[in-house]
Amino acid sequence: RVEDARAAWRDSYRSARTADDDGAMAWALWSGGTLARQCGRLTLARRLLTWAVTLAAGSGDRLAHGYSLAGLAETGRIQGDYAAVTALHEQLLEQGRAHGEPRHMVWAMSGIAQMHRNTGDHAKALDLFEESVRIATEADDARGRAWSLRGVADVLSLRGEADRALALLTEAEAICRDMDLAGALAYNHKMRGNLLYRAGWYEAARVTYGIALEEFRAMRETRGAALARLGLAKSRARLGRAPQETLAELAALDREFADIGLRGARATIAAFRSEITLGATA
Structure with missing residues (x-):
């Protein structure tokens, strides 16, 4: 295809x-x-x-x-090239407002929220994601609502509200299934894995990342598959996998992320590699 x-x-x-x-x-x-x-x-x-x-x-x-x-x-x-594209997102948001296009507004606003989340401004990210949910709901934009709910869940998880975050992801998953959004469903599962991992539920995270990986591979989604594999590697490490095996897999993933051009994922690998290395030498 x-x-x-x-x-x-x-x-x-x-x-x-x-x-x-x-x-x-x-x-x-x-x-x-x-x-x-x-x-x-x-x-x-x-x-x-x-x-x-x-x-x-x-x-x-x-x-x-x-x-x-x-x-x-x-x-x-x-x-992760936020310096180059932040202004583009803001321009698209203003265009959406000017032309009364709520779907475009939701897309741009949730993108801006994601950049705030990734740079550590979680309060601003949460405000924007929740505003995106509101706009999408009023505009009957189910796809935008599902995407924005996932963003809200992510930030709530970072704040330690795991149960509430997982409930929102369940709501987003139902939308993805109703609309047959295979890609969005796979990323929703990958996010569920993230939330379970953050909460310390490593076995559940491992299983969920595995589901996401199968879905990404079925649609030949290279980026999503690599991110799910990273989640699997981290979960298996927490469950007692030998450090050298984890480090070897991280090295392979780092090369793949370099080829794709994912700066944030490479930073995650570097941080986890340091943690594993320190743990192995302690």
């Missing part, structure tokens, strides 16, 4: 280029960039989406421009 999708966007791009249609070329590049991001090829995704933004701006296709900007912003956020 990935090869079919790759051939389809390239065919669309060639047809649009033959017709000298910048807007259609932008849409094709947006499709290619989105596919590249889903396959873990973040550098390629960013290049294609940057090109899409340029073509869309010149064509006057506001929708293509907005989607391409959003794709570019999301890719940079996943890479």
Whole structure:
């Protein structure tokens, strides 16, 4: 299916280029960039989406421009390049407000919330995620609500409210199942693994990460699969796995995250590697 999708966007791009249609070329590049991001090829995704933004701006296709900007912003956020994409998220949020597009507002606001969460401002992140839930609920945006609930659950877990966080994830999971959102469901399971791990329930975390890993592999989601494997490695280490085995797996994952371009995941590996090494020499 990935090869079919790759051939389809390239065919669309060639047809649009033959017709000298910048807007259609932008849409094709947006499709290619989105596919590249889903396959873990973040550098390629960013290049294609940057090109899409340029073509869309010149064509006057506001929708293509907005989607391409959003794709570019999301890719940079996943890479951890917040300095480059924070302004893009804020621009998209203002555009959503100006044009009365709550789904775009929810997407941009939850992205900004995620960056605050990842840089340690949990109070601001929680405020924005909860506002995203409210907007999504009022707009009947079930997908946006599920994504935002996951964000709220993540921050509550960081504050030690495990039971409440897990209940919100259960609500988000029901939405994903009702809408048949396979990717969102897999990331929801990965987040559940994170929450269980933080609460010290390592065996439950191990099982849940395993479920997420199977789901990611089934859809060939490279980034999600690597993140689930990291969760599994950490859970198994807590359950008594030999330190040298854990360190070997962390080294392999670090190379994979470097290839994908995930700065935050590599920082997590470095911190856990130090913890394991110190524990082994204590």
